[in-house]
Amino acid sequence: MAKHHVNLKVNGDEHDLLVEPRKTLLAVLRDTIGLTGTKEGCSTGDCGACTVIVDGEAVTSCMVLGVTASGKEITTIEGLAGDGELHPVQQAFINTGGYQCGFCTPGFIMASKALLDENPNRSEEEFRHALGGNICRCTGYTKILEAVLKAAEEIRTTA
Amino acid sequence: MSDYTVVGQTVARVDAVEKVTGAAQYGADVHPPGMLYGKIVRSKQAHANILSIDTSEAEKLPGVKAIITQDDVPSGRRVFATDKILYLGEPLAAVAATDPDIAEEAAELIKIEYEVLPVVQDVMEAIKPSAPRLHGDGTKDGPNRREIATQIRRLTRDKENDHSDEISKLEAELENYPDEVYYNISAESHSDAGDIEKGFAECDVVVEDTYVIPRVHQTYMEPHVSVASADSSGKVTVWASTQGPFAIRSGIAGTLGIPLTQINVIGTTMGGGFGGRFGVIITHVPAVLLSQKSGRPVRVQMTREEEFTDGRPAPGCVIKLKTGATNDGRILARQALAFWDSGSVSGASIGSTIRVRGVYKIPNLKVDAYGVHTNKSGTAAYRAPGAPQAIFAGESQLDEIAERIGMDPVKFRLMNMREEGDPIPAGATEPKVGYKETLEAVADAAGWWDREAGENQGWGVAVGDWTNGCGPGGVYVAVHEDGSVRIFHGSMDITGTDTAISQIIAEILTVPYESVTIRRGDTDSAPYSTGSGGSVVTFTMGNTAKLAAEDAHQRILELASERLNMNVDNLELRDGEVHVVTADPPKSILLGELAAYSLSTTGGPIVGKGSFARQASTPALAAQIAKVEVDPDTGRTRVLKLVASQDVGFAINPMAVEGQIEGGTVQGYAWAMMEEMQYGEDGNINPGFVDYRVPTSADLPTVESVIVEVPAPNGPYGAKGVGEPPITPTLATMANAVKDAVGIRVTELPIKPEKVVQALQSNGH
Numbered sequence: 001m002a003k004h005h006v007n008l009k010v011n012g013d014e015h016d017l018l019v020e021p022r023k024t025l026l027a028v029l030r031d032t033i034g035l036t037g038t039k040e041g042c043s044t045g046d047c048g049a050c051t052v053i054v055d056g057e058a059v060t061s062c063m064v065l066g067v068t069a070s071g072k073e074i075t076t077i078e079g080l081a082g083d084g085e086l087h088p089v090q091q092a093f094i095n096t097g098g099y100q101c102g103f104c105t106p107g108f109i110m111a112s113k114a115l116l117d118e119n120p121n122r123s124e125e126e127f128r129h130a131l132g133g134n135i136c137r138c139t140g141y142t143k144i145l146e147a148v149l150k151a152a153e154e155i156r157t158t159a
Numbered sequence: 160m161s162d163y164t165v166v167g168q169t170v171a172r173v174d175a176v177e178k179v180t181g182a183a184q185y186g187a188d189v190h191p192p193g194m195l196y197g198k199i200v201r202s203k204q205a206h207a208n209i210l211s212i213d214t215s216e217a218e219k220l221p222g223v224k225a226i227i228t229q230d231d232v233p234s235g236r237r238v239f240a241t242d243k244i245l246y247l248g249e250p251l252a253a254v255a256a257t258d259p260d261i262a263e264e265a266a267e268l269i270k271i272e273y274e275v276l277p278v279v280q281d282v283m284e285a286i287k288p289s290a291p292r293l294h295g296d297g298t299k300d301g302p303n304r305r306e307i308a309t310q311i312r313r314l315t316r317d318k319e320n321d322h323s324d325e326i327s328k329l330e331a332e333l334e335n336y337p338d339e340v341y342y343n344i345s346a347e348s349h350s351d352a353g354d355i356e357k358g359f360a361e362c363d364v365v366v367e368d369t370y371v372i373p374r375v376h377q378t379y380m381e382p383h384v385s386v387a388s389a390d391s392s393g394k395v396t397v398w399a400s401t402q403g404p405f406a407i408r409s410g411i412a413g414t415l416g417i418p419l420t421q422i423n424v425i426g427t428t429m430g431g432g433f434g435g436r437f438g439v440i441i442t443h444v445p446a447v448l449l450s451q452k453s454g455r456p457v458r459v460q461m462t463r464e465e466e467f468t469d470g471r472p473a474p475g476c477v478i479k480l481k482t483g484a485t486n487d488g489r490i491l492a493r494q495a496l497a498f499w500d501s502g503s504v505s506g507a508s509i510g511s512t513i514r515v516r517g518v519y520k521i522p523n524l525k526v527d528a529y530g531v532h533t534n535k536s537g538t539a540a541y542r543a544p545g546a547p548q549a550i551f552a553g554e555s556q557l558d559e560i561a562e563r564i565g566m567d568p569v570k571f572r573l574m575n576m577r578e579e580g581d582p583i584p585a586g587a588t589e590p591k592v593g594y595k596e597t598l599e600a601v602a603d604a605a606g607w608w609d610r611e612a613g614e615n616q617g618w619g620v621a622v623g624d625w626t627n628g629c630g631p632g633g634v635y636v637a638v639h640e641d642g643s644v645r646i647f648h649g650s651m652d653i654t655g656t657d658t659a660i661s662q663i664i665a666e667i668l669t670v671p672y673e674s675v676t677i678r679r680g681d682t683d684s685a686p687y688s689t690g691s692g693g694s695v696v697t698f699t700m701g702n703t704a705k706l707a708a709e710d711a712h713q714r715i716l717e718l719a720s721e722r723l724n725m726n727v728d729n730l731e732l733r734d735g736e737v738h739v740v741t742a743d744p745p746k747s748i749l750l751g752e753l754a755a756y757s758l759s760t761t762g763g764p765i766v767g768k769g770s771f772a773r774q775a776s777t778p779a780l781a782a783q784i785a786k787v788e789v790d791p792d793t794g795r796t797r798v799l800k801l802v803a804s805q806d807v808g809f810a811i812n813p814m815a816v817e818g819q820i821e822g823g824t825v826q827g828y829a830w831a832m833m834e835e836m837q838y839g840e841d842g843n844i845n846p847g848f849v850d851y852r853v854p855t856s857a858d859l860p861t862v863e864s865v866i867v868e869v870p871a872p873n874g875p876y877g878a879k880g881v882g883e884p885p886i887t888p889t890l891a892t893m894a895n896a897v898k899d900a901v902g903i904r905v906t907e908l909p910i911k912p913e914k915v916v917q918a919l920q921s922n923g924h
Binding site: 020031040041046047077094095097101102103104105106127129134135137143 | 169171172174175176177178179180181182183184185187188190259260377378379380381382428429430431432433462463654655814815817818821822823824825826847848849853854855856857859861862864
């Protein structure tokens with residue numbers, strides 16, 4: 001299959017790639033660039049495990065073709081911690097026990113980060129609904145919500 | 160408060176940073192150089208004879224490197240279907256190609272010709288003589304016929320006396336039960352206690368109902384995956400997403416006839432298991448075969464759709480249950496007849512039907528259970544396998560009895576609960592357990608005793624019991640010259656167990672938790688370890704870790720004794736230093752100094768070894784209370800409050816224990832309210848998250864967990880396995896709450912809104 005030239009900026013690094021048009025952004029991130037922190041849980045956009053941030057917006061990368069992401073700025077779970085410091089959302093997931101098997105965690109953290117960037121002043125109920133596109137099978141969500149609320153508080157107080 | 164400094168404390172898990180940064184390596188993250196992508200070719204029919212499999216077109220596709228069918232399985236053990244297909248999605252062949260899309264294309268190019276056969280999906284249909292047979296007749300007698308047949312056999316055996324009259328009478332009696340010849344039976348299980356007829360005769364109230372529990376999928380978030388690499392010497396390396404690397408090693412060896420020494424299984428970080436990640440053939444064996452044939456590493460990864468069609472979910476079942484009690488609230492008799500849907504193979508959790516006895520003093524009990532073949536994939540364990548189904552029936556019916564005799568459901572349960580020394584119906588004697596404490600704790604925490612309910616609101620309570628398993632394990636612990644402690648073992652971390660092991664060793668060696676590191680070996684390097692399922696890990700590996708640390712502790716004192724020229728009895732390990740107890744001024748030596756000193760001694764470095772296999776476990780109880788509100792117009796049930804208590808023995812890491820309680824409870828909620836694998840003539844019809852809904856954060860409130868600690872005599876620090884119990888009562892908790900809210904007793908799960916609306920309408924709403 002003919003490949004197309006794609007330029008992606010992922011976690012600050014430029015990648016010039018030749019990509020088949022049928023490859024998803026998820027496949028490009030994982031198989032071509034080798035950033036395997038983003039997970040594939042359903043391949044149909046329903047579980048949110050593959051959530052990354054594209055130009056500031058959380059998207060399920062299994063539902064985006066790699067070629068359509070050309071020229072865009074992408075942040076994956078690997079790009080979240082900076083200068084040896086975890087992002088407040090990452091730290092909150094650790095402190096509250098907001099993960100168990102960890103497979104959905106990168107997607108949850110990216111979805112939460114996008115929500116918090118947009119507006120950290122949400123109620124628990126609002127966060128519960130806003131995170132409804134991500135499935136976790138281990139935690140029952142109680143500690144995930146606790147983590148997101150804690151991160152929101154941290155972000156509000158340091159902002 | 161305990162005197163412990165590390166165990167019993169909430170600590171961040173040992174894998175915290177790798178899990179929140181995306182660094183943890185799961186199965187699909189393994190990518191050896193030259194790796195090919197495998198794809199399993201699956202049946203598009205639910206029941207059919209295979210007429211032909213034609214791979215010729217697929218072979219021509221550029222990028223295809225290997226195609227395998229059953230002909231490529233040298234041992235002849237069934238990996239792929241050959242003559243008959245028993246369910247939609249059954250593996251027929253597999254392909255390896257240079258790209259996943261090419262592998263998928265190739266799989267579609269393989270032509271299968273079928274002769275389609277009639278399909279049976281419902282267990283109650285499958286047992287009838289008119290049903291299509293999956294594996295020959297498989298007939299078994301139902302409970303009454305079975306009893307009569309046993310009597311006939313007994314009389315026939317007695318050659319000394321003439322029983323011919325009695326025998327012909329009994330044979331005539333058999334004719335009374337024509338419907339009790341069951342077909343398509345895969346297995347059976349029977350147990351009883353007391354005298355069931357007499358028991359029911361003494362009851363004032365008897366309730367009888369049929370409970371239908373659907374097949375549900377464990378729905379671990381990481382689909383099955385393995386990467387296999389067979390080298391030219393015949394050595395096979397398998398990176399497997401599994402709960403039991405050692406079981407996978409022996410499974411591959413047995414299936415393919417490869418010696419154990421030629422197989423190394425590397426367990427990758429597990430993206431959830433819940434009992435469903437022990438299968439050998441599922442992806443591991445095809446990956447090995449494809450690698451052997453292509454000479455390159457191959458990854459076989461299931462899609463979510465494949466998980467639903469060819470995973471090994473929890474069995475559904477039909478349980479006919481009858482319970483009798485006296486007007487003053489004593490349960491006297493209970494009888495169950497259960498049909499478990501084992502799918503195309505045997506192995507559903509039929510033995511768990513006995514759990515209808517719950518934690519109650521039921522003097523008369525009779526349980527008959529059958530596994531039934533249908534055109535579905537086989538089943539596997541799912542968190543307390545079989546218990547949620549049986550306990551749903553038992554605990555739902557208990558509420559019906561309580562209502563009829565006018566007793567509070569919590570008081571009714573408390574009154575009938577077994578205590579230490581009571582006989583367990585069809586079992587041994589009850590040890591010291593926290594049944595009543597756990598139920599009382601949840602009632603208090605939920606505000607049960609002064610509960611209020613608005614219109615269409617209701618409260619439900621239920622309890623579920625489970626006992627953790629136990630198995631062999633080995634742990635090494637070493638102390639290094641900087642005073643740090645290194646742990647090595649072979650057990651898969653199942654969401655927090657590596658942390659518990661680390662805490663236990665830190666506690667015994669009196670070092671900070673942060674100075675302990677833990678590493679899991681592969682099957683080539685690590686000592687044997689039992690699979691991480693059945694809530695075994697903290698119990699088994701915790702005990703093993705304790706032994707290893709105590710061994711190291713002893714060596715530390717020996718070294719200190721040598722170094723300080725002091726009798727061991729006068730030495731004590733405390734705060735990471737060995738102190739001379741009687742020294743004035745105080746005298747001590749750091750662990751790190753001793754480790755450094757050890758390197759030049761005759762005895763050598765500090766290495767502790769722990770090896771453990773079996774100790775009696777103690778039952779654990781989970782008790783839950785839900786407050787719900789049912790919208791009578793839409794039938795939708797909203798959970799207002801969900802409180803879950805559990806007797807955990809001792810919580811080594813309370814935050815992790817809470818996480819298990821919360822997660823298990825929500826899985827139980829999902830089974831009660833939303834999940835159901837649906838099957839039609841063509842097999843599974845809802846193989847994805849749009850049609851098979853699992854809960855999201857939007858569906859639920861905060862789960863309030865309550866930890867109860869009644870120590871288990873053989874558990875490390877009294878700990879019991881905590882993973883499985885919390886799912887066991889929730890199905891009934893929810894059904895009981897809905898009943899209390901709107902008067903509708905749902906006996907067929909899940910409690911979907913349409914069912915509630917229909918029931919309300921037929922009740923005249």
